[in-house]
Amino acid sequence: MLNFEEELKKFEPSPEIEEADNAIYQQDLTDIMDIAEQLVEASRR
Amino acid sequence: MKCYYCGARLNRTNTCPACRRNVYVWKRAKFVSNFLYNDGLELAKRRDFTGATESLVTSLQYDKRNTTARNLLGLIYYEIGEWYQAAAQWNISLSYEPEENPAAAYLEELQDSTSQVEQTNQAIRKYNQCLQYCQQKNYDLAQIQLKKVFELNPNFLKGYQLAALLQMREGAFDEAMNLLKQAAKIDRRNPDTRAYINECRKHLTKDGKLIEPEKKKTKSLKELFMGFQDRVVVAAVTNIAIGVVAGLAVFGFLILPAMRHSNTVQNSKELIAANEASAAKDQQITSLEQQIEDMQKQVEDMQAQVDTEKGNTDSVLARIESYNNLITAYDEVNNKDYYYAQEDLEKVNRDDLDESSADAYDALENKIERNIQALEEESGGSDEESSGDDSGE
Structure with a gap:
């Protein structure tokens, strides 16, 4: 049996279109290459 | 494919031909x-x-x-x-x-x-x-x-x-x-x-229609109430009954205890007043009993006094009687009724007489005894003479 309140929590408000320009600053854009770079830098120290 | 670091075109090796970095x-x-x-x-x-x-x-x-x-x-x-x-x-x-x-x-x-x-x-x-x-x-x-x-x-x-x-x-x-x-x-x-x-x-048939829930055998209170509402007369009677029950409940829980409390208070007050009156009566009774005791004591005192006085009166009367008998004996002696005088003299209580009267009593008693003795001697001599005469005949 579905729990209505729990299911309702999955629905979150959406920002407006104008705010999409700042998405590059809000999202985590780390990829595996960034992690590899960090590991290499750490090993060099 | 371009190098990640410098952007140069890569070959099949793992080293960039331009920047020589491992790619x-x-x-x-x-x-x-x-x-x-x-x-x-x-x-x-x-x-x-x-x-x-x-x-x-x-x-x-x-x-x-x-x-x-x-x-x-x-x-x-x-x-x-x-x-x-x-x-x-x-x-x-x-x-x-x-x-x-x-x-x-x-x-x-x-x-x-x-x-x-x-x-x-x-x-x-x-x-x-x-x-x-x-x-x-x-x-x-x-x-x-x-x-x-x-x-x-x-x-x-x-x-x-x-x-x-x-x-x-x-x-x-x-x-x-x-x-x-x-x-x-x-x-x-x-x-x-x-x-x-x-x-x-889970809630639909194969045709996509709703599966009706099983009819409940017992109705909920809400459904019962809604059923009642449909019938106007029954609803009115029900409302009246509810009102009566509510009224009785209010009377039983609010008014009746208050009345009982009021009666209890009133009864308590009356009881207190009665107790106070009873206490006053008791006090009065005690006082009266005390008075009675006092009066009884007075009566006893007076009775004792009366007895005393009575005794005194009796003794006075006795004394008076003694003097009367003495006087009577004296008169009878003067009348030479010595035997009567002796009887009267015997009635005299010498203790009731004063000193002079007692002397008079003693003198009178001696005189009466001498005279009686004399009379008895005379009476004896005369008897012998009469008996000699009787025998000489």
């Missing part, structure tokens, strides 16, 4: 990212947007500069009505690759005209408003708002899911199933859509 890891990451992109593309073609989104997001975790994967991800978001997410991905794509990037055209189409932007924002605002209504438990208003969202954004996947959830909450599983079918057309294998469909099937 093995970067090449492998690039390979995996492209593999996942291809997988996402296939899924998207089958309208399995949930699976495609997962593959493309993972692809970008291996290579965030894979603009092809990012653009496709934006397209998928656009197709399922997530216009903000679509615009965000295309903006990021343009930031990594500003030149010759299809994302520019996509954004231009989305934000080209003011009316288009306004329509997009309006759809987003109505959806956000709908969520607020749900939090405020105004589910009817939320459903009305969702209908307006569908007019502006016909492929809004989450909107259909939310609308179906609201219908399921009210038990309209048939309506919910219709909405979920719309959602399944947009994204075939969305897990939330499938979960809701499975839930709806």
Whole structure:
């Protein structure tokens, strides 16, 4: 049996279109290459 | 393929011919990212947007500069009505690759005209408003708002899911199933859509009609009450009975105890007054008893006094009697009635006489004894003479 309140929590408000320009600053854009770079830098120290 | 570090064209070796840096890891990451992109593309073609989104997001975790994967991800978001997410991905794509990037055209189409932007924002605002209504438990208003969202954004996947959830909450599983079918057309294998469909099937027949719940054998209090309401007369009588019961309850719990309390207080006051009166009476009785005792004592004293006086009177009378007898004896002696005088003298109590009278008594007694003796001697001589005469004859 579905729990209505729990299911309702999955629905979150959406920002407006104008705010999409700042998405590059809000999202985590780390990829595996960034992690590899960090590991290499750490090993060099 | 261009070098990750310097952008030079790479060969098959793992070293960049230009900057001489090791590009093995970067090449492998690039390979995996492209593999996942291809997988996402296939899924998207089958309208399995949930699976495609997962593959493309993972692809970008291996290579965030894979603009092809990012653009496709934006397209998928656009197709399922997530216009903000679509615009965000295309903006990021343009930031990594500003030149010759299809994302520019996509954004231009989305934000080209003011009316288009306004329509997009309006759809987003109505959806956000709908969520607020749900939090405020105004589910009817939320459903009305969702209908307006569908007019502006016909492929809004989450909107259909939310609308179906609201219908399921009210038990309209048939309506919910219709909405979920719309959602399944947009994204075939969305897990939330499938979960809701499975839930709806539990309450629907094979024909898609609602399964009526079993009739309850016992009615709830509310149903009974509603049944009663239909009958006006019964309802009126019931209301009157309720009023009577309520009145009796008020009388029994409020008025009667107050009355009892009042009577108890009154009785207590009367009892106190009676006790006080009784105490006063007791005190009066005690006082009277004391007076009686005093008076009795006085009576006894007086009686004693009377007795004393009586004794005194008797003694006085006795003394008077003694004197009278003495006087009488004296008179009888003078009359030479010596025998009578002796009797009277014997009645005299010598102790009652004073000294002179006692002397007189003694003298009188001697005289009476001498005289009686003399008379007896004379009487004896005369008897002898008479008896000699009798015998001489």
